[in-house]
Amino acid sequence: GNSVTQMEGPVTLSEEAFLTINCTYTATGYPSLFWYVQYPGEGLQLLLKATKADDKGSNKGFEATYRKETTSFHLEKGSVQVSDSAVYFCALSPQGSYIPTFGRGTSLIVHP
Amino acid sequence: EAGVAQSPRYKIIEKRQSVAFWCNPISGHATLYWYQQILGQGPKLLIQFQNNGVVDDSQLPKDRFSAERLKGVDSTLKIQPAKLEDSAVYLCASSSRKEMVDEQFFGPGTRLTVL
Numbered sequence A: 001g002n003s004v005t006q007m008e009g010p011v012t013l014s015e016e017a018f019l020t021i022n023c024t025y026t027a028t029g030y031p032s033l034f035w036y037v038q039y040p041g042e043g044l045q046l047l048l049k050a051t052k053a054d055d056k057g058s059n060k061g062f063e064a065t066y067r068k069e070t071t072s073f074h075l076e077k078g079s080v081q082v083s084d085s086a087v088y089f090c091a092l093s094p095q096g097s098y099i100p101t102f103g104r105g106t107s108l109i110v111h112p
Numbered sequence B: 001e002a003g004v005a006q007s008p009r010y011k012i013i014e015k016r017q018s019v020a021f022w023c024n025p026i027s028g029h030a031t032l033y034w035y036q037q038i039l040g041q042g043p044k045l046l047i048q049f050q051n052n053g054v055v056d057d058s059q060l061p062k063d064r065f066s067a068e069r070l071k072g073v074d075s076t077l078k079i080q081p082a083k084l085e086d087s088a089v090y091l092c093a094s095s096s097r098k099e100m101v102d103e104q105f106f107g108p109g110t111r112l113t114v115l
Helices: none
Strands: A003-006 A011-014 A019-021 A023-026 A032-038 A044-050 A056-059 A062-065 A075-077 A086-093 A106-111 B005-007 B010-013 B019-024 B031-037 B044-050 B053-056 B065-068 B075-079 B088-095 B110-114
Touching: A003 A086, A011 A019, A019 A106, A023 A032, A023 A086, A032 A062, A044 A062, B005 B088, B010 B019, B019 B088, B019 B110, B031 B075, B044 B065, B044 B075, B075 B088
Parallel strands: A011 A106, B010 B110
Antiparallel strands: A003 A023, A019 A075, A032 A044, A032 A086, A044 A056, A056 A062, A062 A075, A086 A106, B005 B019, B019 B075, B031 B044, B031 B088, B044 B053, B065 B075, B088 B110
Protein backbone atom coordinates (compact mmCIF):
# COMPACT_ATOMS: atom_id res chain seq x y z
CA GLY A 1 0.00 0.00 0.00
CA ASN A 2 0.90 3.67 -0.04
CA SER A 3 2.92 5.14 2.81
CA VAL A 4 4.79 8.28 3.83
CA THR A 5 7.73 8.31 6.23
CA GLN A 6 8.90 11.50 7.89
CA MET A 7 11.84 12.16 10.15
CA GLU A 8 11.10 12.04 13.85
CA GLY A 9 10.71 15.28 15.72
CA PRO A 10 10.88 17.59 17.37
CA VAL A 11 13.37 19.50 15.29
CA THR A 12 14.75 22.37 17.35
CA LEU A 13 16.59 25.22 15.64
CA SER A 14 17.75 28.74 16.32
CA GLU A 15 16.31 31.59 14.28
CA GLU A 16 17.98 31.97 10.84
CA ALA A 17 19.23 28.37 10.82
CA PHE A 18 18.83 26.10 7.78
CA LEU A 19 15.95 23.63 7.89
CA THR A 20 15.60 20.18 6.34
CA ILE A 21 12.72 17.82 7.12
CA ASN A 22 13.08 14.50 5.35
CA CYS A 23 10.16 12.75 3.69
CA THR A 24 10.18 9.53 1.69
CA TYR A 25 7.22 7.74 0.19
CA THR A 26 6.06 4.40 -1.16
CA ALA A 27 3.52 4.41 -3.97
CA THR A 28 3.04 2.99 -7.43
CA GLY A 29 3.28 5.24 -10.44
CA TYR A 30 3.58 8.98 -10.06
CA PRO A 31 1.72 10.31 -7.04
CA SER A 32 1.25 14.00 -6.30
CA LEU A 33 3.21 15.14 -3.25
CA PHE A 34 2.33 17.76 -0.67
CA TRP A 35 3.60 19.49 2.43
CA TYR A 36 0.98 20.74 4.89
CA VAL A 37 1.64 22.90 7.95
CA GLN A 38 -0.38 22.96 11.17
CA TYR A 39 0.12 25.96 13.45
CA PRO A 40 -0.89 25.57 17.12
CA GLY A 41 -4.65 25.48 17.53
CA GLU A 42 -5.34 25.63 13.79
CA GLY A 43 -6.22 23.24 10.98
CA LEU A 44 -3.77 22.00 8.38
CA GLN A 45 -2.86 24.36 5.53
CA LEU A 46 -1.30 23.44 2.23
CA LEU A 47 2.27 24.76 2.16
CA LEU A 48 3.44 23.51 -1.24
CA LYS A 49 2.92 20.74 -3.75
CA ALA A 50 4.53 18.98 -6.73
CA THR A 51 2.76 16.85 -9.29
CA LYS A 52 5.53 15.24 -11.35
CA ALA A 53 9.14 14.15 -11.10
CA ASP A 54 11.72 16.95 -10.75
CA ASP A 55 9.02 19.54 -10.01
CA LYS A 56 9.95 21.98 -7.27
CA GLY A 57 7.20 23.31 -5.04
CA SER A 58 7.85 26.54 -3.19
CA ASN A 59 6.02 28.92 -0.86
CA LYS A 60 6.94 31.35 1.94
CA GLY A 61 10.65 30.54 1.53
CA PHE A 62 10.08 26.79 1.81
CA GLU A 63 11.02 24.45 -1.05
CA ALA A 64 10.73 20.76 -1.84
CA THR A 65 11.77 18.85 -4.97
CA TYR A 66 10.00 15.72 -6.20
CA ARG A 67 12.74 13.08 -6.56
CA LYS A 68 11.39 9.99 -8.24
CA GLU A 69 14.73 8.15 -8.16
CA THR A 70 14.97 8.39 -4.37
CA THR A 71 11.18 8.54 -3.75
CA SER A 72 11.73 11.64 -1.63
CA PHE A 73 10.21 15.08 -1.13
CA HIS A 74 12.38 16.76 1.51
CA LEU A 75 11.30 20.16 2.85
CA GLU A 76 13.94 22.91 3.10
CA LYS A 77 14.15 26.53 4.15
CA GLY A 78 17.28 28.62 4.14
CA SER A 79 16.55 30.75 7.20
CA VAL A 80 13.80 29.81 9.66
CA GLN A 81 11.88 32.25 11.83
CA VAL A 82 10.18 31.81 15.18
CA SER A 83 6.85 32.07 13.36
CA ASP A 84 7.69 28.89 11.42
CA SER A 85 7.23 26.85 14.61
CA ALA A 86 4.53 24.34 13.72
CA VAL A 87 3.95 20.71 12.78
CA TYR A 88 4.76 19.82 9.17
CA PHE A 89 3.05 16.92 7.37
CA CYS A 90 4.21 15.27 4.18
CA ALA A 91 1.42 13.68 2.14
CA LEU A 92 0.80 11.94 -1.15
CA SER A 93 -2.17 11.53 -3.43
CA PRO A 94 -1.83 8.44 -5.61
CA GLN A 95 -1.94 8.69 -9.37
CA GLY A 96 -5.52 8.49 -10.56
CA SER A 97 -6.93 8.78 -7.06
CA TYR A 98 -7.79 11.51 -4.61
CA ILE A 99 -7.35 9.33 -1.53
CA PRO A 100 -4.47 10.96 0.35
CA THR A 101 -1.96 9.39 2.73
CA PHE A 102 -0.28 11.52 5.39
CA GLY A 103 2.95 11.08 7.30
CA ARG A 104 3.06 11.27 11.10
CA GLY A 105 4.15 14.90 11.13
CA THR A 106 7.36 16.58 12.29
CA SER A 107 7.27 19.24 14.96
CA LEU A 108 9.54 22.24 14.36
CA ILE A 109 10.50 24.53 17.24
CA VAL A 110 12.43 27.69 16.41
CA HIS A 111 14.07 29.63 19.25
CA PRO A 112 14.89 33.36 19.05
CA GLU B 1 -14.07 33.55 1.53
CA ALA B 2 -15.13 31.78 4.70
CA GLY B 3 -13.15 28.68 5.63
CA VAL B 4 -14.28 25.23 6.66
CA ALA B 5 -16.37 25.42 9.83
CA GLN B 6 -16.55 22.66 12.42
CA SER B 7 -18.39 22.30 15.70
CA PRO B 8 -18.02 21.68 18.51
CA ARG B 9 -14.32 22.46 18.98
CA TYR B 10 -14.05 20.23 22.05
CA LYS B 11 -16.11 17.34 23.38
CA ILE B 12 -15.67 15.12 26.43
CA ILE B 13 -17.85 12.02 26.78
CA GLU B 14 -17.85 8.72 28.63
CA LYS B 15 -17.26 5.47 26.81
CA ARG B 16 -20.36 3.90 25.29
CA GLN B 17 -21.97 7.33 24.86
CA SER B 18 -22.79 8.81 21.46
CA VAL B 19 -21.35 11.93 19.89
CA ALA B 20 -21.84 13.88 16.66
CA PHE B 21 -19.64 16.35 14.84
CA TRP B 22 -20.72 18.87 12.25
CA CYS B 23 -18.84 20.32 9.29
CA ASN B 24 -19.72 23.07 6.83
CA PRO B 25 -17.30 23.13 3.87
CA ILE B 26 -16.23 26.10 1.79
CA SER B 27 -19.10 27.25 -0.42
CA GLY B 28 -19.08 25.49 -3.77
CA HIS B 29 -16.68 22.72 -2.76
CA ALA B 30 -18.08 19.43 -3.98
CA THR B 31 -15.66 17.15 -2.15
CA LEU B 32 -15.70 16.71 1.63
CA TYR B 33 -13.37 14.61 3.77
CA TRP B 34 -13.45 13.43 7.38
CA TYR B 35 -10.15 12.50 9.01
CA GLN B 36 -9.19 11.07 12.39
CA GLN B 37 -5.93 12.41 13.84
CA ILE B 38 -4.68 10.54 16.88
CA LEU B 39 -2.09 12.37 18.99
CA GLY B 40 1.36 12.05 17.45
CA GLN B 41 0.09 10.67 14.13
CA GLY B 42 -0.91 12.06 10.78
CA PRO B 43 -4.52 12.40 9.71
CA LYS B 44 -6.19 9.16 8.63
CA LEU B 45 -8.96 9.42 6.07
CA LEU B 46 -12.27 8.05 7.36
CA ILE B 47 -14.64 8.94 4.55
CA GLN B 48 -14.72 11.04 1.40
CA PHE B 49 -17.87 12.47 -0.20
CA GLN B 50 -18.33 13.82 -3.69
CA ASN B 51 -21.48 15.95 -3.45
CA ASN B 52 -23.82 13.68 -1.44
CA GLY B 53 -22.28 10.38 -2.60
CA VAL B 54 -19.57 8.36 -0.84
CA VAL B 55 -16.31 8.04 -2.81
CA ASP B 56 -14.37 6.07 -0.23
CA ASP B 57 -15.19 4.81 3.26
CA SER B 58 -12.82 1.86 3.41
CA GLN B 59 -11.22 3.03 6.68
CA LEU B 60 -14.44 3.97 8.46
CA PRO B 61 -15.28 1.58 11.35
CA LYS B 62 -18.82 1.08 10.19
CA ASP B 63 -19.94 -0.83 13.28
CA ARG B 64 -19.76 2.40 15.29
CA PHE B 65 -19.06 5.31 12.93
CA SER B 66 -21.49 6.81 10.44
CA ALA B 67 -21.45 9.91 8.27
CA GLU B 68 -23.88 11.66 6.01
CA ARG B 69 -23.99 14.59 3.65
CA LEU B 70 -27.63 14.59 2.70
CA LYS B 71 -27.87 17.76 0.62
CA GLY B 72 -24.32 17.74 -0.67
CA VAL B 73 -23.30 20.67 1.53
CA ASP B 74 -22.72 20.23 5.26
CA SER B 75 -21.95 16.89 6.85
CA THR B 76 -22.30 15.06 10.16
CA LEU B 77 -20.00 12.37 11.57
CA LYS B 78 -21.40 10.23 14.39
CA ILE B 79 -19.84 7.74 16.77
CA GLN B 80 -22.13 5.34 18.60
CA PRO B 81 -21.04 3.90 20.98
CA ALA B 82 -17.70 5.59 21.64
CA LYS B 83 -14.62 3.69 22.81
CA LEU B 84 -11.55 4.96 24.62
CA GLU B 85 -9.47 4.58 21.44
CA ASP B 86 -11.73 7.05 19.63
CA SER B 87 -10.06 9.90 21.52
CA ALA B 88 -8.59 12.02 18.73
CA VAL B 89 -9.03 15.20 16.73
CA TYR B 90 -11.60 14.86 13.98
CA LEU B 91 -10.77 17.00 10.99
CA CYS B 92 -13.03 18.02 8.16
CA ALA B 93 -11.64 19.20 4.85
CA SER B 94 -13.10 20.24 1.51
CA SER B 95 -11.86 20.72 -2.02
CA SER B 96 -13.26 21.98 -5.28
CA ARG B 97 -11.54 19.44 -7.54
CA LYS B 98 -11.14 22.06 -10.22
CA GLU B 99 -7.60 20.87 -10.83
CA MET B 100 -6.16 17.42 -11.18
CA VAL B 101 -4.20 17.97 -7.98
CA ASP B 102 -6.61 18.08 -5.12
CA GLU B 103 -5.77 20.88 -2.66
CA GLN B 104 -7.70 20.37 0.54
CA PHE B 105 -8.81 23.13 2.91
CA PHE B 106 -9.04 22.00 6.52
CA GLY B 107 -11.23 23.12 9.39
CA PRO B 108 -9.83 23.63 12.91
CA GLY B 109 -10.98 20.19 14.06
CA THR B 110 -12.99 18.79 16.96
CA ARG B 111 -10.97 17.38 19.84
CA LEU B 112 -12.78 14.37 21.32
CA THR B 113 -11.85 12.90 24.68
CA VAL B 114 -13.47 9.61 25.68
CA LEU B 115 -13.23 8.80 29.40
